[in-house]
Amino acid sequence: MSARTLYFTAPQTVAVRRHTLPEPSPDEVRVQTLVSAISAGTEGLLYRGDAPSNLPADSELETIDGDFSFPLSYGYATVGEVTAVGENVAESWLERRVFAYVPHQSHFCVAPDELLVVPDNISTREAALVANLETAVTFLLDGAPLLGERVTVLGQGVVGLLTTALLAEMPLETLVTFDAHERRRQRSESLGADESLDPTVTGIRDGVEAVAGKRADLTYELSGNPDALDGAIAATGFDGRVIVGSWYGTKPTTLDLGGHFHRDRLEISSSQVSTIDPSLRGRWSRERRHEVVWDWLRQLEIDPLLTHEFSLEEADQAYELLEERPDEAIQVLLTYGTD
Template sequence: MDTMKAAVLYGDRDLRVVDVPRPRAEANSVLIRVNNVGVCGTDLHTYKLGMFKEMCLPQEQGLLFGHEFAGEVVEIGSDSGSEDLRPGDRVTGIAIGAYAEYCNVPPILGDKPLIIKLPDNVSFEEAATVEPLTVSLVAVQRAALKGGERVLITGAGMIGLGCVQVIKALHPDCEVIISDVADKRLEMAREFGADRIVNVRDEDLVGSLKALTGEAFVFYGSGTTAHIDVAIEASGLSGPLNQCLEVLRPETGRLVGVALYEHKPEVDFNQIVSKNLSVTGTLGYSQETMEQALNLIAEGKVDRKPLITHKYRLAEASEAFEAQLDAAETLKAIIKP
């Protein structure tokens, strides 16, 4: 049996690189030689707490995970619906089990493998960030932005920063405000065009936004509201989630939730009711939206290279995850098998 190296999770924060059976393409899948894979925020939940095991492949006494891959096509299943692919094609997409030298890409979202070819001017490293950029793109699309609107993004991680990039590329007349606790991430947001950055360790976000936009009485509310048009919650924390609700404009305010939470958040639902807010969740995307995200990179409208702050070999997978946990220093860790 052919084997390969893979990073297998044996318990909370117990990630080891071991030999596992090398997969072959099933009839409905495509086999990829992985060139780069990004350490995703949702994978950190799995690494720390064992969450989202449905996005993992069971191994002997462990789990193989990872989905933000870029690599080369090796083998194509006869019923995969991937007639446009050829062995050797440079591709990205979404997989399960990509913290390895090879990964199989089955149908996950839709009825065939979600794989797209890379243009020559997009590197494998950049391509490993296409999946999170697609998440950001869909969140912005769900917000249905109108010209000149004020947008608050809570959380300057990979998704929040991607939202800044997408908004400034596609809606340059919108004002973008972003909050976080990490100065390095906030400075990156400023470089990407954010109009205002707020470190909530030093500044009262709700108070500053009320001062910026004006405040008004809320009928059946316990206080006043600011007048932010759209909030995108990308932190995965209940505090920022409730701050979004508190500052959104009554009647037309829209909240887009794009984060997953380690703990069920406590939500001030009265804010939603008393202000007639619209709330939208977003998880998942299509081949079309992933191609749109890739085109933003290929056309030079979005630069993902500054986000890749740490690079590791597969043998250093555990170090990559520990680095990604350090939000103050790490924006995106990339692993190269």
Template sequence: MINVESFWINKKNRSYIKKEQISGPIKSEVLIKTIFSGISYGTEQIVYAGKVPKSEKKLMRCPYQVGDFGSDVKYGYLNIGKIIDGETKDIGKNVFTLYPHQNLFTINESEVSLIPRKIPLKRTLLTANMETAINALWDTLPTSGDKCVVIGAGIVGILMAYLLNSIIGVDVVIIDKDKKKKNIANLFDLNFDTSLSKTMRANFIYECSGDSKIINKLGKFTENEATICILSWYGTNQSRINFGEHYLSKRLNIIFSQVSKISKNRIKNWTNKTRRDFAINLLNNKKLDYLIDKNEIKFHKLPNFFKNSKNKNFFCKVVNYNK
């Protein structure tokens, strides 16, 4: 048996480090030693605060979650580690998996994504966020000539605008009420504003702010037949939308781009695994390092982080497993 330590959320607004034992890898499995894990702050804060809707407690489970929302739960899905044992030719290689915050774990080798040497390890913590942006792109299929607005200059919002900006002829602007976000937008050569222009008429709006109340306001900033794509997860927060106004007269489309499922536009040719590997390769840009928080969190300090965190910045939070 192997002694391991993992991070658990205990009901609401409480967490702890748990010591347990696991078996070594069996056939087709590998043993991974975690180097870094990442905190997907918006989602994990919803779990920590006990705000997962009752109706979604089964649907919103992450791949290697242990326990149930509302009770003790091991949750997380950004893990970078090294293969240290198993019947594999890849011993010693660095990998990305969707495993929670745990220092050692076994996993089926087919669920492991090898990290190319050209991609720095910590940058790979952006993989799941990049997948979210890719899926939204597949869900909406913007093309040259389209006007696109991204609401919220957090990690997902920046990555969404970054991908849109790579399409020739697409007009992109990212909106965030925090003026300081303009600096990060400038680093990615993105048009930025703190509010939507009264004359804005977008073909696509991507809601990445996490603010459920904003949806009702977006309709008047669209062209006819426009699409509003929602990448945020609002948890138990509610939104009131006046469907009898712009949403009706403009024949607007609303789509929730939930990343656990491949878009219907790509489902025939892609799997979650191939999309994940694709996302990792799209991280080959030094600019993306601007999205990584330089202040790392020690693994054993995770309970303190969640207890005291007020999310003063939007950067990807890095958990370091070096003692």
């Protein structure tokens, strides 16, 4: 038996490479992958060659090494089953389903403390959304939506939709979302948005004011489009907050800060799941966020977000779908058969 790993080898080019099946060290386990989730935002930048090549792939995760230069193996949402344990690891780990922040690969070895055990009442496919839902949880912690606020979310990819679903559980006055793709707008409203609008038809500020009556108190920019940040600023009212969860990679943006931005005392903040606001770290450990994620995976209707599956060997088709026909897909999974 050999192992298989997906590599980004050049812009719009991926390849599956075979290598020797890894053996766990005394303090590790070996996991055989069942499914992994493609991150359409970050991996889309890699696929297009728009990620800064000299930036570390992830300085917070020990399971992801190197930078974003080609060729690279990447990914951070893998669910598998423990099939072997090192001599210092309890055999009770065998056959456990686990989640790991590792690249797309059929087998891998890690220390048990790098794994999250998947609860029995959560399916393997649902567990693949742990990283995306953790990102949405972090967005809410950073944005701190308040009772009666008007909130806007730009971008309804899978992370935007999960953010919308969590926000819909809050006692907000209005929740307005935007996305260019009809399928995602429909899903957004089914998850609790008061209205989901097409930004290519309705201006962001005009749309928010038409639905909410006033500009937003809190706006999330999650579209991945740097031009959308101007719309986020325009749609946010006095003393409002703009949370930028998008990563634009090498794509530049030019902001119009000569309008109401200065006088309205707007605050623009970045949010990224690998770290958390220092003011929250005393109470919100990574473990606590994971507990919240498992809880909401049980409560949210997320199966409709899992729209496509491809085998690892068909990964090129998966990325082509996300790049060329994003209106058809929300969350794409890679599957791994026995080999």
